[in-house]
Amino acid sequence: MADYNIKSEDLVISILNVGFGDSIVIRFPRKKDNVYPVGIVDCNIAQKTKDYIRAHTDDSFCVEFICATHPHLDHIRGINSLLKDDDFLPVEFWDSGFRHNSATYRKILTTLSSKSTRTIRVSSGMEKYIGNVGITVLAPSIMLRNRYATYGVDMNNASIVLRLEHHSEDVLSIKSEEYQGNVSKEDLRNAGQSVAILAGDAEFDSWSHITQEFPRLEKQDKHKPLVNKMINYLACHTIKVAHHGSMHSSPLDVYEKMSPNLAIISTKQKESTSVVGTRNLYPHELSVQALKESKADILTTDGSYEAGSPGSVIIAIPPGGKPHWSQLNDASDEVPEAPTVLTES
Amino acid sequence: MRKENKIPKVLRITIDERLSENLIRLEICKLVDIGNSGEFKDEPGFWKDAAKEGEEILVQSNISKHKSRKKLYTDLMSIPKSQVDKFPWKDLKEGQVFLSGEFEVKEKMIKNKNVKQYFIHPGKESFEQIDDDVKENTKNLYFEILAKGDKYGRL
Numbered sequence: 001m002a003d004y005n006i007k008s009e010d011l012v013i014s015i016l017n018v019g020f021g022d023s024i025v026i027r028f029p030r031k032k033d034n035v036y037p038v039g040i041v042d043c044n045i046a047q048k049t050k051d052y053i054r055a056h057t058d059d060s061f062c063v064e065f066i067c068a069t070h071p072h073l074d075h076i077r078g079i080n081s082l083l084k085d086d087d088f089l090p091v092e093f094w095d096s097g098f099r100h101n102s103a104t105y106r107k108i109l110t111t112l113s114s115k116s117t118r119t120i121r122v123s124s125g126m127e128k129y130i131g132n133v134g135i136t137v138l139a140p141s142i143m144l145r146n147r148y149a150t151y152g153v154d155m156n157n158a159s160i161v162l163r164l165e166h167h168s169e170d171v172l173s174i175k176s177e178e179y180q181g182n183v184s185k186e187d188l189r190n191a192g193q194s195v196a197i198l199a200g201d202a203e204f205d206s207w208s209h210i211t212q213e214f215p216r217l218e219k220q221d222k223h224k225p226l227v228n229k230m231i232n233y234l235a236c237h238t239i240k241v242a243h244h245g246s247m248h249s250s251p252l253d254v255y256e257k258m259s260p261n262l263a264i265i266s267t268k269q270k271e272s273t274s275v276v277g278t279r280n281l282y283p284h285e286l287s288v289q290a291l292k293e294s295k296a297d298i299l300t301t302d303g304s305y306e307a308g309s310p311g312s313v314i315i316a317i318p319p320g321g322k323p324h325w326s327q328l329n330d331a332s333d334e335v336p337e338a339p340t341v342l343t344e345s
Numbered sequence: 346m347r348k349e350n351k352i353p354k355v356l357r358i359t360i361d362e363r364l365s366e367n368l369i370r371l372e373i374c375k376l377v378d379i380g381n382s383g384e385f386k387d388e389p390g391f392w393k394d395a396a397k398e399g400e401e402i403l404v405q406s407n408i409s410k411h412k413s414r415k416k417l418y419t420d421l422m423s424i425p426k427s428q429v430d431k432f433p434w435k436d437l438k439e440g441q442v443f444l445s446g447e448f449e450v451k452e453k454m455i456k457n458k459n460v461k462q463y464f465i466h467p468g469k470e471s472f473e474q475i476d477d478d479v480k481e482n483t484k485n486l487y488f489e490i491l492a493k494g495d496k497y498g499r500l
Contacts, residue, residue: 074401109483
């Protein structure tokens with residue numbers, strides 16, 4: 001397959017190799033003033049994330065938001081360092097509202113209390129546009145959020161799940177012309193082609209609400225609805241697999257609705273720098289089987305799947321177009337060179 | 346032999362995530378050096394960052410009895426032998442917070458409320474679960490942050 005040159009108007013999602021944990025950098029299309037808006041979803045290793053963002057944007061960036069999907073240590077460890085660095089202080093801080101008792105989480109709150117960043121407690125249905133990129137929050141469901149105070153929801157099920165779609169036109173055009181004749185434009189543009197879903201550590205409870213709140217509605221010739229509308233918010237090209245490929249997070253029927261081409265698992269197999277115990281857990285075989293069943297290409301940041309090599313995974317989504325991707329070859333403690341060309345395998 | 350001037354060790358331990366029945370990730374933070382006496386609090390300024398970036402502390406249950414005793418969670422969390430039975434593996438849950446080490450707890454009435462205070466006590470071996478207090482403080486801080494938009498005129 002031919003190499004693809006990353007363009008400044010592409011939406012570029014970088015799932016960094018940071019061991020067992022998540023650090024995801026979203027580079028939005030460059031603005032007219034040559035600044036790249038950037039979003040950061042979780043941060044396990046701050047220095048690598050910072051160095052990568054600088055290199056990836058020619059040091060011309062503005063952090064629009066930091067999203068802490070949920071407050072487990074492997075997702076928030078580096079966030080306080082980002083917040084304390086004025087270059088990386090975001091306009092907005094998104095969190096799920098699930099409060100943790102850890103010192104790391106408390107330090108983040110304390111830093112936020114002294115900064116101008118706006119903290120937003122997000123839940124499903126929230127939408128935001130940055131350029132032509134639409135961001136929709138798929139989870140946590142408000143129904144789960146209202147149960148945080150009880151013992152009914154655990155931290156993983158409080159995870160924020162984000163859907164990013166790179167449209168070929170701006171939101172005003174999309175919203176003013178949803179139909180062409182009596183056919184949905186979503187149908188015409190092959191929904192899901194330019195979509196990536198970042199699934200945090202969402203587990204079964206969360207997915208059950210996502211599938212209820214974002215159902216797949218299909219056009220049916222038989223019933224001849226007034227508008228031939230097909231909506232499938234879960235259709236996507238790329239999924240950052242939930243919870244490092246845990247078997248509790250990956251229902252097959254959800255993958256069938258998503259029908260992803262590419263599934264990325266951020267993980268570290270076999271060993272950890274632990275004081276006691278080794279991990280050797282993730283991804284679980286059940287999860288891999290479900291992804292195989294849905295015919296997704298699988299990549300792991302530690303290279304453990306089918307003896308691949310470890311490295312960050314970069315996905316470039318052109319406006320309204322089909323994504324391109326490749327895997328770099330950085331170790332978890334190395335900063336990869338900023339990619340300019342993607343060589344698909 | 347000259348006696349070393351050892352810094353009393355106090356740890357703040359959070360059950361961060363139960364990864365499986367037999368595996369838990371801990372967040373362990375050391376108390377900053379405040380000398381051999383004095384009060385400390387459960388506030389960020391008193392605690393060093395958790396293990397350095399890229400490191401994680403995973404503990405296994407007592408099932409690993411064939412391994413050396415040193416590797417058990419009760420040792421890593423420095424649970425005094427007299428209290429080990431109070432904290433069985435199955436009762437460890439995400440969000441629990443413990444103070445462990447050389448300190449003592451004193452209680453004081455403040456505004457008709459019984460408030461726990463923590464003081465360094467070299468040589469004493471203590472283990473105290475504190476998450477009820479942590480929860481309340483974190484909740485207050487969280488909503489203070491959500492509400493602070495007006496202060497900066499950004500909402």
